[in-house]
Amino acid sequence: VLHTAPGFVAACFGISILGGILGSLVGIGGGIIVTPLLTGLLGVDIHYAIGASVVSIIATSSGAAASYLREDLTNLRIGVLLEVATTLGALLGAMAAGHLGAAGLFALFGLALGLTALASLRQPDDPPPAGPPDALALRLGLRGRFHDPATGRDVEYVARRVPAGAAIMGLAGFLSGLLGIGAGVVKVLALDTAMGLPLKVSTATSNFMIGVTAAASAGVYYWRGQIDPLLVAPVALGILLGAFGGSKLMPRMRSRHLRLLFVATALVISGQMIWSAIHLARGA
Amino acid sequence: MSTNEETRQLSHLLAVLLRGGVVLSALLFALGLTLLAIDDQPFDLARFAHFSGPAHVGAMALLGTGTRSDVTLHLGLLTLLLLPIARLAVAAVVFAKERDRLFSAISVVVLALVALSTALGRVE
Numbered sequence: 001v002l003h004t005a006p007g008f009v010a011a012c013f014g015i016s017i018l019g020g021i022l023g024s025l026v027g028i029g030g031g032i033i034v035t036p037l038l039t040g041l042l043g044v045d046i047h048y049a050i051g052a053s054v055v056s057i058i059a060t061s062s063g064a065a066a067s068y069l070r071e072d073l074t075n076l077r078i079g080v081l082l083e084v085a086t087t088l089g090a091l092l093g094a095m096a097a098g099h100l101g102a103a104g105l106f107a108l109f110g111l112a113l114g115l116t117a118l119a120s121l122r123q124p125d126d127p128p129p130a131g132p133p134d135a136l137a138l139r140l141g142l143r144g145r146f147h148d149p150a151t152g153r154d155v156e157y158v159a160r161r162v163p164a165g166a167a168i169m170g171l172a173g174f175l176s177g178l179l180g181i182g183a184g185v186v187k188v189l190a191l192d193t194a195m196g197l198p199l200k201v202s203t204a205t206s207n208f209m210i211g212v213t214a215a216a217s218a219g220v221y222y223w224r225g226q227i228d229p230l231l232v233a234p235v236a237l238g239i240l241l242g243a244f245g246g247s248k249l250m251p252r253m254r255s256r257h258l259r260l261l262f263v264a265t266a267l268v269i270s271g272q273m274i275w276s277a278i279h280l281a282r283g284a
Numbered sequence: 285m286s287t288n289e290e291t292r293q294l295s296h297l298l299a300v301l302l303r304g305g306v307v308l309s310a311l312l313f314a315l316g317l318t319l320l321a322i323d324d325q326p327f328d329l330a331r332f333a334h335f336s337g338p339a340h341v342g343a344m345a346l347l348g349t350g351t352r353s354d355v356t357l358h359l360g361l362l363t364l365l366l367l368p369i370a371r372l373a374v375a376a377v378v379f380a381k382e383r384d385r386l387f388s389a390i391s392v393v394v395l396a397l398v399a400l401s402t403a404l405g406r407v408e
Contacts, residue, residue: 005320005327044332055364062302062367080375080391087397094401215368219402229357231332233313236364240310
């Protein structure tokens with residue numbers, strides 16, 4: 001069945017719906033879920049899978065972001081400011097890609113991601129903004145308010161530790177450019193853990209930023225010939241439908257469920273990346 | 285407080301723009317895949333089994349030589365690729381309208397970085 005165009009397209013489509021739902025719920029691009037399935041199940045060369053992944057990240061980000069923006073969960077100022085760090089990082093990552101071994105980077109990333117996901121389990125849900133608000137954040141107007149339908153209350157917030165958040169964002173952008181992933185999980189950790197934003201705001205703002213960072217990576221991959229429209233179309237369509245469904249679920253879910261889903265997803269991705277690293281090291 | 289209202293309007297303008305762009309690219313993808321099925325072109329899974337480098341790059345080249353499904357799929361792809369850039373451009377314009385010079389300048393810096401990254405890919 002896979003050797004006919006409709007069969008291949010249908011398989012890519014089904015995989016991508018799954019990736020879109022998961023990705024949109026936890027604020028990651030979904031491409032990191034789709035890439036191993038395309039290569040493992042369909043035998044697609046990793047280069048094309050990464051190319052489709054990068055475009056699917058843009059699709060997820062744009063599709064879900066429209067809903068997040070309507071819910072007033074996305075903080076545009078925080079997003080645009082930190083995009084300086086992510087695009088700069090993506091630029092450096094794309095340039096470094098040719099000089100660094102993928103196996104070591106996959107292993108390090110998988111390890112860091114797994115540890116951070118486990119560490120985030122220890123935190124209470126939506127920690128109150130302890131400590132003084134960041135003077136820099138106040139001067140830049142990095143604050144906001146949103147209505148949380150899960151609790152029925154308005155939540156106000158001010159960003160903290162802006163330089164630390166920007167540094168982690170630069171790392172996220174670097175990984176994004178290097179591996180062709182959204183690195184949205186790292187972005188959420190920067191906004192949530194480092195900057196103390198409510199999880200729903202950090203997830204939505206992360207989604208806003210992922211598209212721009214992926215656009216920087218996509219420029220490189222497009223001219224490299226890694227983006228094939230025949231593969232991209234079913235993947236992006238599936239992701240769009242999945243992300244649409246996910247973004248409808250997201251504002252109605254309580255943060256605790258969202259966090260547990262996020263941690264479980266991060267651990268699965270972590271194991272997948274370490275497995276990839278071992279596989280790459282053996283092949284080398 | 286009017287600044288908050290304008291930021292809210294920016295959010296909704298962006299939401300409409302993104303929704304429209306996403307729907308357009310989805311329609312182009314669906315049309316392209318339908319044309320692919322109608323035209324019943326030969327398909328070889330080996331096309332994706334081994335990365336063959338930048339052989340089929342460029343919408344302009346396709347417009348001359350590609351099949352109608354190839355061209356339609358490529359237009360859908362380009363629509364999608366332009367969405368994050370359009371998002372940044374709208375953000376820059378509305379920050380400027382709010383007389384927020386700092387944040388409109390920051391938006392322009394990000395746009396320049398995305399453009400630079402694309403240029404780097406071409407050089408490579």
